[in-house]
Amino acid sequence: MKVTVDEAKCCGAGQCVLIAPDVFDQRDDDGIVILLDAEPASDQHTAVREAAAVCPSAAIRLDSDD
């Protein structure tokens, strides 16, 4: 799985950080998403998929091999 984020679209809702804190964070100075791990291990995939599905600004993209 390969994760990309669109900072321009991000609205800082923080859902991704609540759901997959090992993969996403938010910048302290504007609340915008930080991608901590662009190729998360398989035990993170369910959480990352959930984060992408519920992102209110559709700012998380997944390219999945599996």
Next chain:
Amino acid sequence: MSHNDQVLSYPLHYDTALEPPKEWEQLRGQCPVATIELPSGDRATLLTRHEHIKTLLADARFARPTAADNAARVAPAGSGGVAATGDSSLAIPDKGEPHQRWRRLVGKYFTAKRMAALRPSMTATTERLIDEMVQQGAPADLKAGVGFPLPVYVICDMLGVPADDRHRFSRWSDMMLSVTRYSQEETHASMGEFVQYMSGHIATKRANQASDLIGMLIKESEGEGEGMSDAELLTTAMGLLVAGHETTANMIGKMVAMLLADRARWERLLADLSLVRAAVEESLRFDVNHGFGLRRFLTEDAEVGGQVLPAGTTVLCGMSAANRDESAFDQADQMDLGRAPNAHLAFGAGPHSCLGQALARTEMQVVLETLLRKLPTLELAVPAEDLQRMEGLLVGGLREVPVRW
């Protein structure tokens, strides 16, 4: 509804507080882009499908109507608070780069991590409120005892505004969010009081270099062209105070009512506390009393579900109806406390998606966890079908949530 000449009167009628209006299913299925008549008598376009609403809310060209837009009015002449009438004195940039800049200035104080750091103090406040409610004896109104005061204490603490003034905030907030409940004279007078109150607070904070959210925003705005103008700061502080408690206070009451309406739901949570996060999301999705709905004013033509809506249209997004859309959620009319993912639209979507959603989520999770732990025997003190809806405001909720334990 399937005929173009038939216009639905909005808001729709609810037979009981926790059940959806019967028109929703038919609207989503046969007339997802419907013409409605607002309390003002003006016409607007109601959307009820998840996909349509998500797409429109994600479209950065459009925002909530302002007084200058000549949009469909919500409230009848002579009534309506500023949140309904779109008073142009509320100076927050609503589109494009200026809006994004404003949002990021404020949004950084509402990140998931900052909200998680508030959990211990939120939990302590919730415990105290529950203890006070228990001391007074059953039955009690959970909304008045816990749902309303917790978010007020939290937002007051963040903004550095005294929670002792909460009854005034509650009144000002209802006035701002009024559709038909108060006259325009009343809402104007109360806005004047609110502006004066908050201006006074900002002046004091400016003098004292306060370290709360308002103080930080003042500090960031000191340099020429940096941060916010004085008018933006005032509107932001007032907006955060109102938005920071009214919607969440109502949602806490509705969440508890829905979870207790079928006690098997409550039992399931007692048996598995790890469901709390998902249960909060499902409560947000399942809520049929979201309120009036988000409005968007079309400044140019927009396509919705293959249909072109002309520039000048006022669109109303029925998020509660969309949250029951079978094409977006399996068994949408079932409350499934483990539902994941749960891409509900309770906080909107796109660039205007609720700024305080991490705060609201954290508050709801804390209240639910603490109630389950301290009052496992909690139950509704009235039959669910006797619960009464609040009416006449933009925000939806129950008047009271009578409980016993």
